[in-house]
Structures are given as structure tokens and as C-alpha cells.
Amino acid sequence: MNHGSLRTLNRGSFNEAGNTEITISSKHWAIIQGWIPAAGDETVSLLNVSGQKAHVEITVYYSHRDPAGPYCITVPEGRTEHVHLNRLTDPEPIPRETNYESTIESDVPIVVQHSKAFQTRHYREQRMSEEHFLSHHRPG
Numbered sequence: 807m808n809h810g811s812l813r814t815l816n817r818g819s820f821n822e823a824g825n826t827e828i829t830i831s832s833k834h835w836a837i838i839q840g841w842i843p844a845a846g847d848e849t850v851s852l853l854n855v856s857g858q859k860a861h862v863e864i865t866v867y868y869s870h871r872d873p874a875g876p877y878c879i880t881v882p883e884g885r886t887e888h889v890h891l892n893r894l895t896d897p898e899p900i901p902r903e904t905n906y907e908s909t910i911e912s913d914v915p916i917v918v919q920h921s922k923a924f925q926t927r928h929y930r931e932q933r934m935s936e937e938h939f940l941s942h943h944r945p946g
Contacts, residue, residue: 831855831915840866840891840906840920847892849921854881856914864889866900867907874898875908881916 831853842848854860860883863876877894881887891900900906910918 829915831917833912833915835910835912835916835918837908837910837918837920840900840908841904842892842900842902844903847890850889850891850908850910851919851921852879852881852887852889852910852912853917853919854883854885854887854914855917856883858883858914860912860914860916862910862912862916864891864894865909865911867909869905874900876911 837850840848850864852860852862860881862879862881864879865873865875866877867873874897877896879887879889892902894900910916
């Protein structure tokens with residue numbers, strides 16, 4: 807399997823100043839507007855597109871208290887791991903019905919997707935659109 811083909815998408819667009827490859831993986835990610843409902847869960851998917859095992863650390867930040875973490879996850883080469891954030895307990899559980907943000911750091915490039923339960927009352931009341939729930943990464 808050619809792992810390089812997993813790491814980039816060939817778009818062939820002249821709008822990208824001659825750069826025809828867009829990197830889809832990174833070592834640094836941030837998730838905004840995290841919220842675990844009272845009944846239900848919240849998941850982040852980690853896709854390891856590198857040629858080696860990924861050691862991933864998730865740190866959770868709050869507005870009213872010190873950060874929690876790191877939560878350590880290992881993702882084998884060429885595999886995906888669906889992390890149920892409400893099931894993380896070490897070093898401490900992430901509280902339900904509490905706003906949080908998080909950073910995800912990996913020692914090798916990975917792809918991160920943060921799935922949202924858009925049907926929760928919390929988000930319906932805030933009238934947020936799906937675009938607010940995209941994971942963002944910093945190149946590098």
C-alpha cells in the first residue's frame with residue numbers, strides 16, 4: 807500500500823498557486839465547541855495515514871477550570887480509532903453538559919474528524935450550523 811497516496815489529495819487546481827497536492831494530515835489539531843450531552847456521547851475519529859504507529863495526546867480546555875489531560879491514545883499504522891470522549895477516564899472524566907475545547911497532538915501525521923450530535927438540545931437552542939463543528943489543523 808502506498809501511504810503517500812493517503813497523505814495527500816491531488817486536486818490539480820491552478821487556484822492553489824501551482825501546488826497540486828493538499829495535505830490532509832497533520833500533527834496538530836484543535837476541536838472547538840465540544841459538548842457531551844447528559845445522555846449520549848461525543849466521538850472524535852483519528853485516522854493514522856502515516857507509515858508508523860501514532861502516539862496521540864488529547865488535552866481538554868475549559869473556561870472555568872484548569873485543563874485536563876493528556877489523554878493518551880495509540881493508533882496503529884494505517885488504522886482508525888473512534889474515541890468516545892465521554893468514556894475517557896484517565897486522568898479524569900470529561901464532564902457532561904460542559905463547554906470545552908481540545909487540542910490533539912500526534913508524533914506522526916494523522917487526520918482528525920470530530921463528529922457532532924447535531925440533534926442535541928444544546929445545539930438546537932444555539933442555532934449553530936454544521937460548519938462550526940469542523941476540526942481545524944495547523945500545517946506541520
